[in-house]
Amino acid sequence: MTSLIVSGCSSKPATKKQENQDLNYPTRQIELVVPFAAGGGVDxxxxxxxxxxxxxxxxxxxxTNKTGGxxxxxxxxxxxxxxxxGYTVLVNNNSSTxxxxxxxxxxxxxxxxxxxxxxIATGSIAYAVQxxxxxxxxxxFSKWVKANPEKLTWASVGPAGISAFAVAQWLESIGVDYHKTKMISSEGASDSAAKVAGGHVVLGVHTVGEFAPLVDSGKIKLLAVQSxxxxxxxxxxxxxxxxxxxGLTVKWWTGLSFAPGTPDEIVEKWDKAIEKMQKxxxxxxxxxxxxLEPGYLNSEDFTSEVQTETDIFTKLAEETGIRK
Structure with missing residues (x-):
């Protein structure tokens, strides 16, 4: 009887930390899904x-690069x-969130x-031309755009990508109607940079690092860095x-997310691994x-940051007419 009592008293539920340590994951290949073209900052x-x-x-x-939209x-x-x-992970950024x-x-x-x-990381955006x-x-350049808004063409991965929000915020600050300019779709930062170098668009707006190869080879030049x-x-x-x-605040980041319903223990294991990786x-x-620059935020802070950013960008989208 005594042994039974002792055994019962010593039986305690596993703590979250213990569960995480005992988690049998991963046991097979994991797919990191990049929704943008190879060669860009997210990739x-x-x-x-x-x-x-x-x-x-x-x-x-x-x-795996799965581009489009x-x-x-x-x-x-x-x-x-x-x-x-937990075996499919999205590597996202502002554009897809x-x-x-x-x-x-x-x-x-x-x-x-x-x-x-x-x-995971952050990067300062820059404005590039031929x-x-x-x-x-x-x-x-801004004075020229104010005088010739209809001549401004710029590359973006989509009508609501980071380039679009940066351009909209900048145009608003100088009093130019966003809709008088023209967006040209691109498949990612490397494609945008190539379009600038080739004269297919006037302006490219991506991170400094994404522009670096063509800047260093003398095919494009930077007019400003937003940092x-x-x-x-x-x-x-x-x-x-x-x-x-x-008031130009748009910045670039990249991070990780799972589909809703992914076990919390797996999320925690990834988060702890990323925190360790940053050191x-x-x-x-x-x-x-x-x-790129280290920019670690834990799951809770990352979630909060994205929500705040969404609120700010929604206001900008409504003011400038980006929202469709």
């Missing part, structure tokens, strides 16, 4: 994560068409369709604020190679 960050976690967990992690085709595949078992919801009256996906895991373009800085301080990659390029532009020297070096 490069995804491959860095895949390399790190495949070694950490001893299971293959493959990156401004990131929505790949996002729908990962969040709606796949099982919520906050900006899509803010810019669409009846969005295919909302942020409620994401179970956010962690934010190398031989007549403008030497963003102030000169609190000058970017270390191109310290000679002044920020938008230095050139007299206030890994080799990971930091890899991020530097792809010209």
């Amino acid at each position: 490069l960050a995804a491959r860095t994560v895949a390399e790190y976690l495949s070694k950490e967990w001893g299971q293959p992690i493959v990156v 401004g990131g929505i085709i790949g996002a729908q595949y990962a969040l709606k068409d796949s099982k919520p078992d 906050s900006m899509h919801e803010a810019g669409t009256s009846n969005p295919t996906l909302t942020i409620e369709d994401n179970k956010f895991i962690s934010r 190398t031989d373009a007549e403008w030497n800085n963003f102030e000169e 609190p301080e000058r970017n270390p990659l191109y310290p000679d390029i002044p920020t938008t604020k230095e050139q007299g532009f206030e 890994d020297e080799e990971f930091i070096k890899q991020l530097e190679k792809v010209k």
